[in-house]
Amino acid sequence: MAKKCRSEYPLSSNDCQKTLKIGRILAQFSIVVPSESPMHGARNLVYMKTKKIVFTLHMLGQAGTERVACILASGFAKAGYDTTMIIFSDNGGAAKAMSELLDKRVNKIVLGQGSGSRSKDLIRFLPKCSACLKQIRPDFVMSTGNHMNLITAIATQRSGIETKLILKATNPIIHKQHRGIKGAARKLGYHLAFHRADMVLTLSDAERKQLLLSFPRIEDKVRKAINPYVTPAMLQASNYVPSSVETKIVLGVGRFQKQKRFDRLIRAFALVKDSAAKLVILGDGTERPACVELIEELGIAHRVFLPGFVTDVASWYKRASVFVLSSDYEGLPAVILEALAGNCPVLSTDCFPAVHDILEPLDHCKIIAPPSPENIAEHIDTILGKQTVGNLAHAANEYSIESGIASHIKSVASFG
Numbered sequence: 001m002a003k004k005c006r007s008e009y010p011l012s013s014n015d016c017q018k019t020l021k022i023g024r025i026l027a028q029f030s031i032v033v034p035s036e037s038p039m040h041g042a043r044n045l046v047y048m049k050t051k052k053i054v055f056t057l058h059m060l061g062q063a064g065t066e067r068v069a070c071i072l073a074s075g076f077a078k079a080g081y082d083t084t085m086i087i088f089s090d091n092g093g094a095a096k097a098m099s100e101l102l103d104k105r106v107n108k109i110v111l112g113q114g115s116g117s118r119s120k121d122l123i124r125f126l127p128k129c130s131a132c133l134k135q136i137r138p139d140f141v142m143s144t145g146n147h148m149n150l151i152t153a154i155a156t157q158r159s160g161i162e163t164k165l166i167l168k169a170t171n172p173i174i175h176k177q178h179r180g181i182k183g184a185a186r187k188l189g190y191h192l193a194f195h196r197a198d199m200v201l202t203l204s205d206a207e208r209k210q211l212l213l214s215f216p217r218i219e220d221k222v223r224k225a226i227n228p229y230v231t232p233a234m235l236q237a238s239n240y241v242p243s244s245v246e247t248k249i250v251l252g253v254g255r256f257q258k259q260k261r262f263d264r265l266i267r268a269f270a271l272v273k274d275s276a277a278k279l280v281i282l283g284d285g286t287e288r289p290a291c292v293e294l295i296e297e298l299g300i301a302h303r304v305f306l307p308g309f310v311t312d313v314a315s316w317y318k319r320a321s322v323f324v325l326s327s328d329y330e331g332l333p334a335v336i337l338e339a340l341a342g343n344c345p346v347l348s349t350d351c352f353p354a355v356h357d358i359l360e361p362l363d364h365c366k367i368i369a370p371p372s373p374e375n376i377a378e379h380i381d382t383i384l385g386k387q388t389v390g391n392l393a394h395a396a397n398e399y400s401i402e403s404g405i406a407s408h409i410k411s412v413a414s415f416g
Helices: 011-026 064-080 095-099 117-125 124-136 147-160 180-196 206-213 216-221 262-269 287-298 316-319 334-341 357-361 373-384 393-399 402-413
Strands: 052-057 082-087 106-111 140-145 163-171 199-202 221-226 247-253 278-282 304-308 322-325 347-351 367-370
Touching: 011 117, 052 064, 052 147, 064 082, 064 095, 064 124, 064 334, 064 402, 082 124, 082 262, 082 402, 095 322, 117 124, 117 147, 124 147, 140 147, 147 163, 147 180, 163 402, 180 216, 199 206, 199 216, 199 287, 206 216, 206 221, 221 347, 247 262, 247 334, 262 278, 262 287, 262 373, 278 373, 287 304, 316 334, 322 373, 334 347, 334 357, 334 393, 347 357, 357 367, 367 373, 393 402
Parallel strands: 052 082, 052 140, 082 106, 140 163, 163 199, 199 221, 247 278, 247 322, 278 304, 322 347, 347 367
Antiparallel strands: none
């Protein structure tokens, strides 16, 4: 059963400043917020009954999708929305850390114990999700990522409620790995979900164009919404770094899964000529054992550091000499923007639609094509040999927490 929101919460002075700032942004778009919102001091706002919004999420794991979902839910709650997060599984490996990102005004509903399989969890808890939606009767339902789109659309339809369904495309929907019957089934599933949706959000203009190549009939529903990635801490200097790691750090960040291709990064690092460099990969996942085996096979265990999942990522970007994204595909990876916020040079494979728009204008940042280990190693050595780095942090300012929250609230409020 969903717990009810409280009507009043004490706010710190910092919270007040942030909410008032978002309120002024919303006022520019004539966005309506409830009278009990902490943004009641912003001018030109019309007050009305509290709007309800539900976010759907598989689990509180280590991925950027989960982190963004928690930040957005908190932002909507602070803006005065009655906010609920429906989490299908309690198996998230970072549940405690992610829960700390949630504002206490967010109602968190966990549907059950996970099985270890995302597909099984989503199907098994679909009836519970529909029942929760029927009970809450939200004005808006927002899926938090690709894997939640179809199940959220089905749950919303089964609930029988009148609501606005908002789906998010957080990774390429159709890419080269989706071929044959599997690819056709995937496209059909998304076609059904998008048909049911009232709005589809993409993370960049480039991703919007790519999506419409596969689904041209939904053009009127698709709009860009900025994701909230960059925190103030990422833009501030940090002196922390583990003493066991030397100055020249080649950094990778993400879950150890096939998509991220950390095996490619490890093979490339084995070819790096600078013997003083260390490779640090932050994160955990199913592919970690295979990567550890590869590191030992290549004889570079003394130069590679795998600390696992960490909450203080900002300090690593600040001290890294270069960040490398070695993925096969991405949506709009938070790690790229976090690295830029830390003024860390970025090397990336050509793995997401907006990579050229973001990296090509920047000095000391390169798109690696072809993404061979030899090519990656050569680019790493080039950056390690440079003495100074220009100002890269400005490129990440657009993706601040405040801008991302305001962008999503503007999209929701466009329904009136």
